[in-house]
Amino acid sequence: MTDVEIEITAELVGDLVRDQHPDLADRPIRLGARGWDNQLWRLGDDLAVRLPWATGSADALLRKEFTWLPALAPRLPLPIPVPQRFGEPSGRFPRPWLVTTWVPGTPADRAPLTRTSDAAASLATFLMALHRPAPGDAPAGRNRGGPLADHAVQFAAGLTAATERELIHDPDAVRAVWEDAVTAPAWTGPALWLHADLHPANVLTADGGLCGVVDFGDLCAGDPAYDLAAGWLLLPDHAAGHFFAAYQPTPDTATLRRARGWAMARALGGILIGDAGVHGHPGGKSTWGPPAHAALRRLTTTQR
Structure with missing residues (x-):
């Protein structure tokens, strides 16, 4: 995390919009959300201002969204935040920022998905539309979408930390899922x-x-197993089977094994971030803990 040197307020957001996009300056401004990388401020009813605030990498991620999302959005069957305007760094705020469309809904860490079949079908349809061959100049992932083994050191450290804090009760079951995934054949497709x-x-x-998917800052090209991990991370109990049946072409066994490994890594990370949030540590988010624990339970019981 980086030091937050500038306090982001409604007044600051209004000044930025007035300076660079004066035709939007008469819209009311109110806080929408404070995310991991960015803050989101509502700009009227249908737009939002997205400003980096806590991580040094956020600037490049916003530029990536501005470059790629307008072309991808039309083919996606769920609403996503589509960049409309770019905000240049200035004396008021020395980092880039975006004006995007606003996507209504409640984040699933606060209001979980409960409609099993509908949610599984919607997620599968969305990913089928997104998972198309990317062009050669598509952005590379930040250790995402590549070989699972590249994440081994971080996974081992996370498992040790979670075990020492007594956040998981069967580390051997967690390790078994990971080791099976790491030994699965690699992705050989585009x-x-x-x-x-x-x-x-x-x-x-x-x-x-x-009803929507947000935060495309990590948009990249790679192995679809990384996204398919969402079958265990997002959906209700017993929904993963519905999801993988709906997703076409049906993932092969190796892809499902890799997806389980990525899901376990993400669940473990969510458990640690959730625990930090409970204790008020920087970067902690208490709402991430419960869905991460639920995903870990699904994965260690091979629940589909």
Whole structure:
């Protein structure tokens, strides 16, 4: 995490919009959300201002979204935040920022998906539309969408930390899922477009169903197994089977094994971040813990 040197307020956001996009300056401004990398401020009813605030990498991620999302959005069957305007660094705020469309809904770490079949079908349809071969100049992932073994050191450290804090009760079962996944044959198909950050805080729900997907900062090209891990991370109990049946072409056994490994790594990370949030540590988010524990339970019981 980096030091937050500038306090982001409604007044600052209003000044930035007035300076660079004065035709939007008469819209009311209110806080929408504070995410991991960015803050989101509502700009009227249908737009939002997205500003980096806590991580040094966020600037490049915003530029990536501005470059790629307008072309990808039309083919996706769920609403996503589509960049409309770019904000240049300035004396008021020395980092880039975006004006995007606003996607209504409640993050799934606060309002979980409950409509099993509908949610599984919606997620599968969305990923089928996204998972197309990416062009050669598509962005590379930040250790996402590549070989699972590249994540081994981080996974081992996370498992040790979670075990020492007594956050998991059967580390051998966790390790077994990971070791099976690491030994699965690698992806040999084309590099596909990936969202690459499908955890509960990045999908939106309404009435128990999936109504939107947000935060494409980790958009990249690679192995679809990384996104397919969402079958265990996002969906209700016993929904993963519905999801993998709906996703076409049906993932082969090796891809499912890799997806389980990625899901376990993401669940373990969510458990640690959730625990940090409970204790008020920087970077902690208490709402991430419960869905991560639920995903770990599904994975260690091979629940489909």
